[in-house]
Amino acid sequence: MRLNRRAAALSPGLQVAVMALALLVIPVSSEAFANPHEYTLANGLRLIVKEDHRSPVVVSQIWYKAGSVDELNGATGVAHVLEHMMFKGTKKVPGGEFSKRIAAAGGRENAFTGRDYTAYFQQLHKSRLPLAMELESDRMRNLILTKEEFAKEIQVVMEERRLRTDDKPHALVHEKMMAAAYQSHPYQRPIIGWMNDLENMSVRDAKEWYDRWYAPNNAVLVVVGDVNPKEVFALAQKYYGEIKPRPLVPLALRKPQIEPAQVGIKRLTVKAPAKLPYLTMGYHAPALRNAGDDWEPYALEMLVGVLDGNESARLNKELVRERRIANSTGAGYDSTARGPGMFYLYGTPSEGKTVVELETALRGEMEKLMLDGVTEEELARVKAQVVANHVFRLDSMFYQAMQIGQLESVGLSYRDLDTMVKKLQAVTAEQVREVAKKYVQDDSLTVAVLDPQPLEQKFPTAAPSGLRH
């Protein structure tokens, strides 16, 4: 709603969307080789600069390799809470000043927390990039965390949780489905954190988090815009160069926390005030680890395209338009992630149809695909969209920076983009069928259903009012 996206935790649903986009990407031409430019400062900060001279503006994003996946039980949501606290001031730049100075420079700024990372950004006229770097580098090390500010901000975060999850039935279903699908992997926990953990969080939790992860050797700075890369490097050297690295566990050495194999279907029901039921099915699937050697994630990406990549794709055509079983339906796959991937099918049944009928229909579509495969025509159509979408996304500097930052913070590289496209283009119809057969199977499936409740009733899901501190 409006411009108030500030300090947003990417909701799980949104994150799925963003992740899916990240893979559907290809470099256009050979000039991509000269651009982006890459530097590493002596303290370990990586800087990636992409020139885009269409407009006299710049976007600067700093990505920390610390997200909700790195949290421990009892302190879920702390990555996101710290993200909010990062706007509360330093010795040099007191609380509220950061935003005021960026606003006075004509800039926009915000931040977001994901499962695998936390990122902060500014968009401004290119002449104001030094200001963005000055402020952002300052709060990398000099943040002041007080009890008073924390006490207010944690209330804001709880309001955010109510707004985005507790009162949103579909988000609630997704949260509970992830909690059930993973029995040990931290992806079982919501980015925004469990309400009780938020209620019992202290400023010390935030401080510990900040001290553990906020350091140049755990960050990637991405700058896209009408800039000279050498000048950006000099600026980064000036503002970030003096910050000392800290001892911390590098990405490659963090505990893998491999999820034990699921050995049978899981089902759950979520009751919440709504009119229509809703169904979501999640299958464990691999995520991309080695852009050059892997093939399955690309085939899964194409599978999603064949099912839900365009208006004429299978799910919409068969289930919405022709058989009219679904009011809406779709498929998704989060392929670029530090942790495991997941393949989703979801939908809302048409009036008069049930979630059981919808589930049967979705399973029917998958069976048909496993039996008959996909046509060359369908595959070519999805590939055409991959090409076009990549070009379209060059229209947004912000998105270009997002793409680089996301890949870098999950252990891949922006340089993998080339490879990823080639591999997507090379996916065969048989490979799509093969991954469907291998991963779309009941033993690794979790099915969550929204059981809609009338508005007049009282609900246990509403936040209990007696828990104020």
Added chain:
Amino acid sequence: MQAIRLLFILLLAAYSQLALATLPIQLWQTSAGTWVYFVESRDLPILDISVDFDAGSSSDTPETSGRAGLTLQLLNLGAGGLSEDQIAKALADVGAELGGRFDQDRAGVLLRTLSSERERKQALDILGRVIQHPEFPEDVLERERARVITGLKEADTKPDHIASRTLRKMLYGGHPYGLRGSGEIASLELLQRKDLVDLYQSRYLAAGAVVSIMGDVSRAEAAAIAEALTKDLPQGKPDIVLPPVMAPVAETRRIAHPASQSHILLAYPGLRRDDPDFFPLVVGNYILGGGGFVSRLMQEIRQKRGLAYSVYSGFSPLRHEGPFEIGLQTKKEQSEEALRLTQRVLADFVAGGPTKKELIAAKQNIIGGFPLRLDSNKKIIDHLAMIGFYNLPLTYLDDYVKAIDKVTVAQVKEAFQRRIKPEGMVTVVVGAIEEK
């Protein structure tokens, strides 16, 4: 303060150098009488086209509510001898995206395609059929009607939707701007195919349409494209007169809902696109609740007290007075406190106006940040379509910056006092505390 002022002047100077040079809008009329707004840009191999019609939800009546929305929705679901599936495939095969835009005034169709010959040709062929030869197949109408109705039933259980729907009715009463864009279940159920065809024939008119083109084509190519997209549009000039928007009856409605938060909305009639108070109100709104993190509402509600995650105020300018709206969500137990505080912030702002410092900060942001509003083809074509539809001058974007620069503290205060009545607002609280 001197330094700030100087910086500000420099920004304006820097801005005005680039603005006209970077957005040279070309304007002409097709032989069918449609105005075309064109900006050539060769940086990316992309072509964006927007075709906008005077066919928004204010063309509905309470009896036909939902007709305009459904008409737009059906345009690409069967047109020019092609089925919806053929249309969807033809677009997907070349990676093109077809979208819509819809509000009280406008119904628009947007196409984005690669500019390369094969892709562009195929995508434009489809766009031409969709806007000039829609077929409104009966069975598709039945299905889409059912989907819209189902969607409305679901939406009517959501606190945010209940709040905005109730607010709109309270704000506009019987004025067509009060009608819900997606319609009402009762009126949707009665709509016939003929109603959609009639609306199309009377509102999707060549002489009232605006074609906006942005991207990787020459002027000559753009002219041919616009010609092909409009030659078969229905002829005639739209003849549309809406009644004036009246001040609403001040009222606060509290609606029960099981959600943990209350959704609070306040509104008053706001800005017209050609409004003489446009700039003082826009600058003032930035200070009150439009300026993200630094606005008064954000400071008082969120920063100082942690009462809400999101709080904003905003104008949505339309042909007639679009809504001026304030919104926030907070947990039920403190909703009355948050509402009182919001009302006080608004009343104080209207009574006292902004400070000089606030005004400077607002101008710095709006002017200094102006290039960010035009930094992509997508943003530029949206501006083109808006300028064209509301018949604003071609120098609108440059005038905008200059006009913002001229706004004074006294103008903001005077305009807010004359136009926004804190005691006259309509207010809705969904998820109100239940009375015991």
